[in-house]
Amino acid sequence: MARSRAARLSDIDEAALALPEVTRDPPSGGRPSFQVRGKTFAFARGPRKDAVDPETGQPYEDVLAFSCTAEDKESMVSDPDSPWFTTPHWNGYNAVLLLERDIGRLTAQEIREVVTDAWLAKAPKRLATELLGEP
Incomplete structure (x- = not known):
């Protein structure tokens, strides 16, 4: 299987908006926040x-946050090369951070997986079950 291409910021939008009942604020452009039934899962x-x-000692201006499980967070941040x-x-908050400038260190497939997992962490159980096709 071929390696997925490097991720781009647009992959976050595409992945999030492909999921059920997602809203984006603002609806286009700007630095977004994504919600499922009013619960933010990525922003x-x-x-x-x-x-x-x-x-530089200056605050980062390009931080992205993604909801996740505690186990995923530990795994994602424990690798020093991550x-x-x-x-x-x-x-104590189940979320991971990523600098926009580092998104190309991930593949488009990895971003889709992280966005989907973030959505699953906040979506109502019934809606998540429908997406996963589980009874």
């Missing part, structure tokens, strides 16, 4: 003092 976060560039990270502010 572009504004600069905060808890996520700073170690070289683009996924967390900050003390996110301790």
Whole structure:
């Protein structure tokens, strides 16, 4: 099987909007937030003092957040070569962070999987079951 191409920001939109009952705010353009039945599962976060560039000391302006399970979070952030990270502010919260500039370190398939898993973490059980085709 061929390796999936490098991920692009547009892959997040495409993956999220392909899932059931997803809304995007703003509806187009801008730095988005995605919800399923009013629950946010992925969003572009504004600069905060808890996520700073170690070289400049300035807050990152391109942080993306994705909901996940506690197990997935541990796995995703434990690899030192992973683009996924967390900050003390996110301790106890099931989400991982990614810098927009690092999205190309992932494949389009990996982004689709992370977005789908984020959706599954917030979607109502019945809706998730329908997507997965499980009884």
